[in-house]
Amino acid sequence: MSVTAIVGFSAFSGGGGGEVVVPRDAPLAALPAPALVVNTPVPLRAERDLAHWAPVLRAVTARTAPAVDAPRVARLTTRTAEQTANLVLVLGRATDRRGHVWTRVRLPVLPNNTTGWVPRSALGGLAVVRTRLVVDLERLTANLFRRGKPVFSARIGVGTAQWPTPRGEFYIRSRLARYRSPFYGPIAFGTSARSEVLTDWPAGGYVGIHGTDRPDLLPGRVSHGCIRMRNEDILRLASLLPVGTPLSIR
Amino acid sequence: MTPELPSGLDLTLDQLDRDGALREAAARLPRTRFLAAAAGAAAAFGVLASPARAAVSRGDVAILNYALSLEYLQAAFYTETERVGAITGKAARATRVVGAVERAHVDAFRKLLGVQAVKQPSFDFRGTTEDQLAFLKTAVAFEDLAVAAYKGQAHLIEADAVLAAAVAIHSVEARHAAWMRHLFGIRPAAQAFDEAKPKAEILKTVRSTRFVAARTRTKGGGAPRFTG
Numbered sequence: 001m002s003v004t005a006i007v008g009f010s011a012f013s014g015g016g017g018g019e020v021v022v023p024r025d026a027p028l029a030a031l032p033a034p035a036l037v038v039n040t041p042v043p044l045r046a047e048r049d050l051a052h053w054a055p056v057l058r059a060v061t062a063r064t065a066p067a068v069d070a071p072r073v074a075r076l077t078t079r080t081a082e083q084t085a086n087l088v089l090v091l092g093r094a095t096d097r098r099g100h101v102w103t104r105v106r107l108p109v110l111p112n113n114t115t116g117w118v119p120r121s122a123l124g125g126l127a128v129v130r131t132r133l134v135v136d137l138e139r140l141t142a143n144l145f146r147r148g149k150p151v152f153s154a155r156i157g158v159g160t161a162q163w164p165t166p167r168g169e170f171y172i173r174s175r176l177a178r179y180r181s182p183f184y185g186p187i188a189f190g191t192s193a194r195s196e197v198l199t200d201w202p203a204g205g206y207v208g209i210h211g212t213d214r215p216d217l218l219p220g221r222v223s224h225g226c227i228r229m230r231n232e233d234i235l236r237l238a239s240l241l242p243v244g245t246p247l248s249i250r
Numbered sequence: 251m252t253p254e255l256p257s258g259l260d261l262t263l264d265q266l267d268r269d270g271a272l273r274e275a276a277a278r279l280p281r282t283r284f285l286a287a288a289a290g291a292a293a294a295f296g297v298l299a300s301p302a303r304a305a306v307s308r309g310d311v312a313i314l315n316y317a318l319s320l321e322y323l324q325a326a327f328y329t330e331t332e333r334v335g336a337i338t339g340k341a342a343r344a345t346r347v348v349g350a351v352e353r354a355h356v357d358a359f360r361k362l363l364g365v366q367a368v369k370q371p372s373f374d375f376r377g378t379t380e381d382q383l384a385f386l387k388t389a390v391a392f393e394d395l396a397v398a399a400y401k402g403q404a405h406l407i408e409a410d411a412v413l414a415a416a417v418a419i420h421s422v423e424a425r426h427a428a429w430m431r432h433l434f435g436i437r438p439a440a441q442a443f444d445e446a447k448p449k450a451e452i453l454k455t456v457r458s459t460r461f462v463a464a465r466t467r468t469k470g471g472g473a474p475r476f477t478g
Contacts, residue, residue, distance in 0.1 A: 032410035034418055035306060036362040041350030044332055055466040084470040093336055093380050101377040125374030125463045126330060163477070178471040188474040195477050208476030224477040243468040
């Protein structure tokens, strides 16, 4: 589409130069329509169950406060026993007197529920989850919430009185599949929770969430501390549960 | 005073262009200019969900993906900053406004490119979204970079419709740059003449930040060692 010139003279006609005359009916090039349409910008909305996690990029000491001379809480490695990245749940941040950023994190160590401060530089990029898993040891249920709404529920097996499942605030640390162990079912999630009894268990006695080859025992208090569910339930959960999801065991 | 991006960082093009789409599109860039106006060409580029799709060449697709990559970087930076909530005052307000605009740019490019859009990489902003000074310094650098990048592609764009879109976004990035420079306490319009920067130089700068990170390996195939 073309438009017709609406000016019949040059705007620069004064001052000694020759006058440039544009005919009144000379066509001007039409403005092309942009190839894309940018919609009205949408602000971020407050989201329920929003949480951040980050991988540990280098072995680091977690401390009780955001300072290099604060007492030591625990040592973090970069890998789990299953050779996945070691993750921490991000809880807060602070800048020290020298301008270095520190991150408060939930730690996968005993005693359970331990938190500590690590230099931000020891962690990788922040990842976001919008899910929260709640395990009820009394009702023997696992409920997953996404943006505050329930999206999954299943009956479960938990630890016996001798090997109880620990209570507290934790997070999903890894996702394992393609292993050959019917005992754990088709998929297993690692958590940051640890058995307070089986401390000499290989790799430290971490509590997992996994399937089972004994669905007849569920629901019940049947495990060494792990959270078991039927294989069809763990497969359904696996499609909904991202690594890094906060886990509450009550 | 020109703020510098965080130094001592090393990023590879492999990380920026994880799925190879950017390089693949660039490799297909024709030596001669052409417009895919014919019906056959329209079918070839039918994935571009825009009225102007028939006029978008492969070369322009590569440029659009390059722009999308930079928009991903900016949108992720401001979005993370806002979600983390560590930045305060006027900078926090600017983050909310600019972040929403950058996300709108991303959406527009993705809609236009359809299945030819490069995927968003993983980012590690290395604490710059969590510290006021580091945030402003990085924001200034990002916006100045985007302005120079858009300008650097202008002479390579083949379709007028793509050029019109790029120019429209370019001036928005320039306003962002001025805003962030003002918040950082430096002259919003520092120079009388802004130079364009070629893609190689822009990518080199992005690589130097190491903000594009490898995806975290959270899945494994080893036998669980949990208590059971």
